[in-house]
Each structure stands twice: as structure tokens, then as C-alpha cells.
Amino acid sequence: MLALSSLSKIYPNGVHALERFSADIQPGEIVAIIGGSGCGKSTLLRAIAGLDRASSGAVRLDDTPIVAPHPKIGIIFQEPRLLPWLSVADNIGFGLSDLPADTRREKIARALARVGLADKANAWPRELSGGQAQRVAIARALVPQPEVLLLDEPFSALDAFTRKDLQDHLLDLWADTRPTLVLVTHDVDEAVVLADRVLVMRPRPGRLFEEIKVNLTRPRDRNSPLFGSFKHHVLTALDRSLDRSVPDRDAKAGVGGSMWW
Amino acid sequence: MAMTVELPVRESADETTSPAPSGRLWRWARPALGLLLPVSLALTWELIVWLGLSSGRLVPPPTKVFATITDLARSGELMRHVTVTLTRVAAGFGLGVVAGTLFGAISGYWGLARRLIDPTVQALRAIPSIAWVPLFILWLGIFETSKIALIAVGVSFPVYLGVMGAILSVDRKIVEVGRIFRLSGPAMIRRILLPAVLPAYVVALRVGLGLGWMFVVAAEFMGASEGLGYLLIDGQQLGKPTQIVAAIVIFAILGKATDWLLQVATAPWLRWQDAFATQGGPI
Numbered sequence: 104m105l106a107l108s109s110l111s112k113i114y115p116n117g118v119h120a121l122e123r124f125s126a127d128i129q130p131g132e133i134v135a136i137i138g139g140s141g142c143g144k145s146t147l148l149r150a151i152a153g154l155d156r157a158s159s160g161a162v163r164l165d166d167t168p169i170v171a172p173h174p175k176i177g178i179i180f181q182e183p184r185l186l187p188w189l190s191v192a193d194n195i196g197f198g199l200s201d202l203p204a205d206t207r208r209e210k211i212a213r214a215l216a217r218v219g220l221a222d223k224a225n226a227w228p229r230e231l232s233g234g235q236a237q238r239v240a241i242a243r244a245l246v247p248q249p250e251v252l253l254l255d256e257p258f259s260a261l262d263a264f265t266r267k268d269l270q271d272h273l274l275d276l277w278a279d280t281r282p283t284l285v286l287v288t289h290d291v292d293e294a295v296v297l298a299d300r301v302l303v304m305r306p307r308p309g310r311l312f313e314e315i316k317v318n319l320t321r322p323r324d325r326n327s328p329l330f331g332s333f334k335h336h337v338l339t340a341l342d343r344s345l346d347r348s349v350p351d352r353d354a355k356a357g358v359g360g361s362m363w364w
Numbered sequence: 365m366a367m368t369v370e371l372p373v374r375e376s377a378d379e380t381t382s383p384a385p386s387g388r389l390w391r392w393a394r395p396a397l398g399l400l401l402p403v404s405l406a407l408t409w410e411l412i413v414w415l416g417l418s419s420g421r422l423v424p425p426p427t428k429v430f431a432t433i434t435d436l437a438r439s440g441e442l443m444r445h446v447t448v449t450l451t452r453v454a455a456g457f458g459l460g461v462v463a464g465t466l467f468g469a470i471s472g473y474w475g476l477a478r479r480l481i482d483p484t485v486q487a488l489r490a491i492p493s494i495a496w497v498p499l500f501i502l503w504l505g506i507f508e509t510s511k512i513a514l515i516a517v518g519v520s521f522p523v524y525l526g527v528m529g530a531i532l533s534v535d536r537k538i539v540e541v542g543r544i545f546r547l548s549g550p551a552m553i554r555r556i557l558l559p560a561v562l563p564a565y566v567v568a569l570r571v572g573l574g575l576g577w578m579f580v581v582a583a584e585f586m587g588a589s590e591g592l593g594y595l596l597i598d599g600q601q602l603g604k605p606t607q608i609v610a611a612i613v614i615f616a617i618l619g620k621a622t623d624w625l626l627q628v629a630t631a632p633w634l635r636w637q638d639a640f641a642t643q644g645g646p647i
Contacts, residue, residue: 154540172544184541188559188636197555198545229638 104129105151105251105283110160112146119308120146121157126302126311130250131281135298137288137337139345143309144287148255151285152178164251177249177282181256183236185228191215191239192224198247214242217276234265238272245276252277254286258293267325270296274321291341295333296323303337305344305351312344312351424606432610446614449580449591452508453622456515456583457576461569463516464523471524472531473553485524493518494582501586511583518579519572526568530561563637566630570623577619592618 105128112121121143128134136144149155151162153172162169164176185194196211215221218238228236237257244252257273258266270293277284288294294301298317305312317333324330343349406426413420420428436442467485471478496517497510504510534557542556584593592611599607 152544154543172546174546178544180537180540182537184537186538186541186556186559187638188562188633197541200555227636227638229636 138304460519468527530564
């Protein structure tokens with residue numbers, strides 16, 4: 104279980120990015136974190152990844168405190184961040200350097216086939232389209248088989264069509280080993296398509312505002328009325344989170360009992 | 365009303381990698397294009413002297429320069445001077461590159477080291493390298509050592525600056541990829557920083573090599589008995605402009621050739637670059 108307890112982050116310049124954020128995320132759960140800009144969602148993700156340390160509070164994965172990048176936690180950034188001097192295959196195998204060469208090759212080949220880029224193994228990253236590059240990044244993060252995969256607005260730079268395609272693809276890949284997914288997004292559609300639970304955050308300082316369980320079976324039909332009502336619910340919560348006149352409410356009260364409409 | 369629905373075409377990156385509109389002819393025409401300017405200038409000067417518009421005594425025509433070069437080559441003297449100069453440049457360049465790379469990498473990677481040594485290096489860099497000549501002669505004698513030291517000093521500064529600057533400007537986002545995969549310090553340098561700075565490093569090496577050629581002449585001006593720089597001084601003292609121009613032409617050829625060699629030798633490591641030049645630029 105991924106346990107976030109009372110995470111706060113104050114940057115050296117005095118910006119209060121995150122305040123007492125707590126959440127327990129079950130193995131295999133998909134959680135989407137959504138909120139207006141400056142609500143600390145990227146800060147939160149970087150703290151879970153071990154890239155930055157929270158000013159107070161703790162991140163624990165199965166009771167191991169996370170203070171630095173951990174082999175069981177992978178991350179996919181907004182940009183593919185492929186290493187331009189490595190071929191696509193070597194990029195995917197970047198995290199496997201301690202494996203013997205033949206196991207490594209085999210894993211890379213399997214991952215390439217799984218993301219549908221087997222013919223691009225020897226291509227340079229510059230020869231890929233945006234969608235292809237992000238698929239390579241997904242393969243690179245998944246090939247060491249992390250227990251937790253963090254995604255920081257992973258599809259926001261892609262066109263709507265590619266984005267939808269990659270969301271479905273991501274769910275398909277997730278079903279293979281069912282890692283925990285923590286997804287930061289500002290796209291309501293994306294949150295409702297992917298997540299079991301949507302955490303709405305409120306900016307300045309970033310804190311948890313509301314928690315919405317998405318009780319929809321997969322695969323989810325983006326055009327169904329139920330999907331629409333979940334979307335509406337998240338949108339309303341998002342609007343309220345940005346409205347300063349609405350007081351904070353105890354976010355925990357929303358768990359399970361959030362079907363108020 | 366007609367309505368066309370076009371499905372978005374995805375994953376069509378291959379177009380960007382298509383070669384420039386070039387045939388076999390273009391492959392040969394491109395280097396020839398670079399020769400166009402010097403050759404036409406030489407021809408024009410030759411023509412002017414041939415028509416008697418100038419005596420060509422102080423600025424000898426290309427045929428005379430060529431004749432001098434052939435004479436020097438035939439007597440074996442050219443080979444001797446070229447070998448001596450090339451050896452000096454190679455030794456000085458090698459030492460300068462090693463020193464510049466080492467210190468550049470150290471001050472690029474460790475902030476503390478940068479604060480400690482960079483101000484001193486920058487102050488030393490501000491000294492015109494020729495100013496070291498008297499001191500080097502006193503310290504190291506008038507023979508090879510002082511010459512090579514001068515060249516090495518000249519080469520090391522641009523390499524130092526290039527390496528340090530390149531490491532400092534490596535994209536934080538790419539370094540984070542290394543951090544996520546928990547690379548140790550040496551692994552981070554070897555797998556992320558070095559490949560990332562390679563393009564800038566090659567440029568620094570080329571600048572360093574150019575300075576190496578500059579300083580070899582300075583070094584050979586200060587009392588050498590052989591080398592291309594000696595040919596220059598000898599030509600000046602004995603009033604032989606043809607010999608001076610011949611030495612200059614050989615400098616140009618050697619400088620261009622070594623620069624080209626450096627480029628060719630490093631090209632295989634830079635094939636991944638996604639830059640203006642890889643696409644060939646306009647036309």
C-alpha cells in the first residue's frame with residue numbers, strides 16, 4: 104500500500120505548495136489527482152517519486168519510507184524525456200542495465216511489441232511522433248515492473264485522438280501486472296476514464312478538497328450517461344475547489360458518501 | 365453540401381527523416397562548392413599578374429607559390445618542417461585537451477570545485493597566452509618543452525570552458541531520468557552527462573585545435589630552427605614572400621585537414637542529433 108501521510112511542502116522561495124495531504128492508495132488502484140494550476144499536484148507526485156523531499160510528512164510504500172527514487176516506483180513525465188543518443192530499444196532498456204544481456208534483450212523486445220513499436224527498435228527518438236515517443240516512455244517505465252507507476256500529465260501534450268488511444272493503451276498495459284497508478288491530470292475526461300478514485304485538490308496552498316469514487320466497470324464508454332454524470336460531478340467539485348467563498352470541508356467525509364447528487 | 369471527414373493521420377514521423385532532395389551529383393557538388401571561392405580568387409590573381417597589371421613580387425601568383433611548395437617537397441625539407449610542426453601541435457593539443465577536459469568536467473559537476481577553481485582559471489584565461497612565452501622560456505628552456513607548453517595552455521582554456529558550460533547546461537529533465545533509475549555519480553556522468561555534452565565538446569575541441577595552430581606559429585616564432593613557423597620567419601628575414609605564402613597555404617591546408625579529421629572521427633557518435641545541421645538546413 105502506498106501511504107501518504109500529512110505531506111506538506113514549502114519551497115525555499117516561501118511558496119506553500121502542499122499542505123497536509125494524506126491518502127492511502129491500495130495496490131492495483133488507479134487514482135487520478137486533478138486540480139487547478141498551482142494546486143501542488145506535480146509537487147505531490149515528485150515527493151512520491153522521491154525526486155523532491157516533502158518539508159514534513161512521509162511517503163511510505165509497504166512501510167518503507169520513500170526519501171529517494173525507489174526501484175518499485177516508476178514515473179512517466181509530461182514529456183517523453185527519451186535520451187536522444189540512445190536508440191528506442193536502448194531507451195526502453197535504460198533501467199535494466201544490471202540484467203544479463205540476453206534477458207535484457209528479451210524484455211526489451213517484449214515491451215516493444217507490447218506498445219506496438221517493434222519496427223522502431225533501432226530508430227532514434229527524433230524519428231518518432233509525439234505519441235510514439237510517449238509510448239516508448241511508458242514502456243521504459245513499465246519494463247522494470249514497478250509496483251507503483253506515477254504519471255505527471257502524461258498525455259497533455261498530445262492531440263485529442265492520440266490521447267484517447269494512449270489512455271486505452273495504458274489501461275491495457277496496466278491490466279498485465281496491475282501496478283498502482285497515480286495520475287496527475289487537468290483533464291476531467293482522462294480522470295474519469297482511467298481512475299477508480301479521483302482526488303480533487305484545491306490550490307494555494309495545495310490540499311485535498313474532495314474525493315470521488317468512480318464506480319464504473321471497465322472498459323468505460325465515454326458516451327454513456329453515467330460516465331457523463333461522473334464527469335459532471337468532478338467538474339462541479341473542480342469549480343467549487345477554485346471558488347474561494349466555499350469553505351474547506353473535511354475531505355474524508357466524502358469517501359464512499361460522495362454520491363450526493 | 366459536401367462534407368469531407370478526414371481521419372487524423374497519426375504516427376507519421378517518417379517524413380522528417382527523408383533525405384534532402386539530393387542525387388549523386390549533389391554529393392560531389394557540395395565539397396566543390398567550398399572550393400569555388402578560393403580557386404576563383406587564385407585564378408583572378410594569376411590572371412592579373414599574367415596580364416602584367418602587377419609585378420607579383422610581394423604577392424606572388426599561385427603558380428610561383430605552387431612551384432616553391434614542390435621545390436620544398438622535392439628537397440625533403442617540406443616533410444621535415446611539416447612533421448615537426450604537426451608533432452608540436454599534436455603534443456600540445458593532446459595535453460591541453462586532457463587538462464581542459466579534466467578541470468572542465470570537475471568544475472562543471474561539483475559546485476564547490478567550480479567556486480574554488482573557476483575564478484582562478486578565468487583570471488588565467490584573461491592573460492594573453494603569448495605573455496607566457498618569456499616565462500616558459502626561462503622555466504622550460506628554448507626547445508620543445510616550452511613550445512608544447514604554450515600550445516597546451518592555449519588549447520586547454522576553450523576546452524575547459526566548453527566542457528564546463530556544456531555540463532552546466534545539460535537539461536535537468538534528462539538528469540532526472542537518471543535519478544529515477546538511481547544512477548550513481550560515475551554512472552550519471554558516463555550514461556547521461558558525457559553523451560549529452562558530446563556535441564558541445566566536439567565544438568570545443570575544434571576551437572581548441574584552431575588555437576593550437578595559432579599558438580604553434582607563436583611558439584615557432586620564438587627561436588625555432590625548423591617547422592612551418594620557422595619558414596615564415598626565414599622568408600621574412602631573407603625577403604622571400606613566396607616562401608611565406610607557401611607556408612601560409614600549407615598552414616591553411618593542414619588546419620582544414622585536421623579539423624575535418626576531427627569532425628569525421630566524431631561524426632559516428634553524433635548521428636542521433638536532432639539539429640538544424642542534420643536536416644541539411646535550407647537547400
